[in-house]
Amino acid sequence: MTRTTEIYFHPFILMEFRLINDGWRDAYENMAIDEAILIGGTPTLRFYKWRPSAISIGYFQSMEEEVNLKECEKQNIDVVRRITGGGAVYHDSNGEITYSFVCPQEMLPKKIMDIYSLICSSLALGLRYLGLNAEHRGINDIVVNGKKISGSAMTRKYGNVLQHGTLLLIVDVKKMFSLLKVGKEKISDKEIKNVEERVTSVEKEGGVLDEEEIKRALMGGFEEKMHLRFYEGEITQEEISEAKKLREKYESREWNFKR
Amino acid sequence: MKAENGILRGELKVRGGKLIKCRMKVKNGRIEEIKFSGDFFMYPEEKLEELEEMLINIELKKEKILPIIHHFSENVEMVGADADDIVKVIMKTITN
Numbered sequence: 001m002t003r004t005t006e007i008y009f010h011p012f013i014l015m016e017f018r019l020i021n022d023g024w025r026d027a028y029e030n031m032a033i034d035e036a037i038l039i040g041g042t043p044t045l046r047f048y049k050w051r052p053s054a055i056s057i058g059y060f061q062s063m064e065e066e067v068n069l070k071e072c073e074k075q076n077i078d079v080v081r082r083i084t085g086g087g088a089v090y091h092d093s094n095g096e097i098t099y100s101f102v103c104p105q106e107m108l109p110k111k112i113m114d115i116y117s118l119i120c121s122s123l124a125l126g127l128r129y130l131g132l133n134a135e136h137r138g139i140n141d142i143v144v145n146g147k148k149i150s151g152s153a154m155t156r157k158y159g160n161v162l163q164h165g166t167l168l169l170i171v172d173v174k175k176m177f178s179l180l181k182v183g184k185e186k187i188s189d190k191e192i193k194n195v196e197e198r199v200t201s202v203e204k205e206g207g208v209l210d211e212e213e214i215k216r217a218l219m220g221g222f223e224e225k226m227h228l229r230f231y232e233g234e235i236t237q238e239e240i241s242e243a244k245k246l247r248e249k250y251e252s253r254e255w256n257f258k259r
Numbered sequence: 260m261k262a263e264n265g266i267l268r269g270e271l272k273v274r275g276g277k278l279i280k281c282r283m284k285v286k287n288g289r290i291e292e293i294k295f296s297g298d299f300f301m302y303p304e305e306k307l308e309e310l311e312e313m314l315i316n317i318e319l320k321k322e323k324i325l326p327i328i329h330h331f332s333e334n335v336e337m338v339g340a341d342a343d344d345i346v347k348v349i350m351k352t353i354t355n
Contacts, residue, residue, distance in 0.1 A: 062296040087298035
């Protein structure tokens with residue numbers, strides 16, 4: 001029997017991936033759809049945005065320790081726990097694009113770090129097509145000129161892999177800090193400046209802000225690096241009804257405040 | 260000790276890795292309740308809850324905790340922190 005992982009890297013065999021070019025949804029629906037697609041396991045790349053703006057926290061994080069809930073309520077920011085590990089992310093309705101990548105486990109390497117490397121370096125290649133000096137760094141970050149522009153998180157369940165992550169288009173560090181608890185001390189201007197020096201965005205790096213062009217470039221990175229070929233698709237009825245059920249979990253206090 | 264309402268807290272930033280936080284209640288030198296949190300990765304995720312259960316009633320001694328966590332780590336894959344880091348954060352929480 002030929003192993004799928006070997007076929008995967010064969011330069012002449014293309015893997016068919018569904019592209020879902022999604023728009024804005026709220027936090028609970030976005031997380032429910034990602035999980036519904038993960039359950040089904042259809043190889044998929046979905047691009048989406050968040051409205052209202054939201055904070056997602058990693059599976060192992062504590063909502064109360066990470067998020068300034070009062071401020072979120074004041075600013076109408078949703079909060080949700082992901083099924084993936086990693087850190088807290090502020091998803092601004094107009095300042096970022098989120099991607100999610102799903103496929104059966106056997107299509108990808110076995111080791112988690114190898115999966116991160118493959119997907120993150122595909123994304124970095126896509127960003128380089130836009131003229132940005134991007135590379136995969138550390139475990140799950142993509143940096144441009146050494147500054148973080150994208151973070152990702154992954155889980156493996158139901159025999160499939162889900163990796164999702166954010167790409168910062170426009171970043172407002174001050175706002176981000178008002179919503180996230182970065183430390184016990186009130187954030188000083190100096191610390192904001194510090195983070196501003198470590199975080200960047202497509203805008204700051206002088207890249208195009210045309211979202212369709214950015215998505216095409218990212219797809220190009222996947223096509224080249226992982227030999228994927230995309231066809232335009234939709235979320236299926238099955239996935240929609242699965243997501244409806246899952247939404248209840250993501251909206252529940254029990255889930256969001258379990259740590 | 261940083262104890263609020265009898266809850267001990269500690270955290271560890273893993274060099275080149277992620278952050279692990281620990282919250283613990285202790286009674287008569289044993290762990291009464293323990294919760295970990297942080298931005299690390301663990302697969303399968305639900306195993307962390309099993310570890311938290313396994314540590315209940317365990318004596319707060321490194322030699323008692325160490326084998327439990329090492330045994331546990333054989334069945335999980337961690338990224339951004341490892342079994343020794345979990346032991347370290349527990350010890351840090353006690354001695355804080």
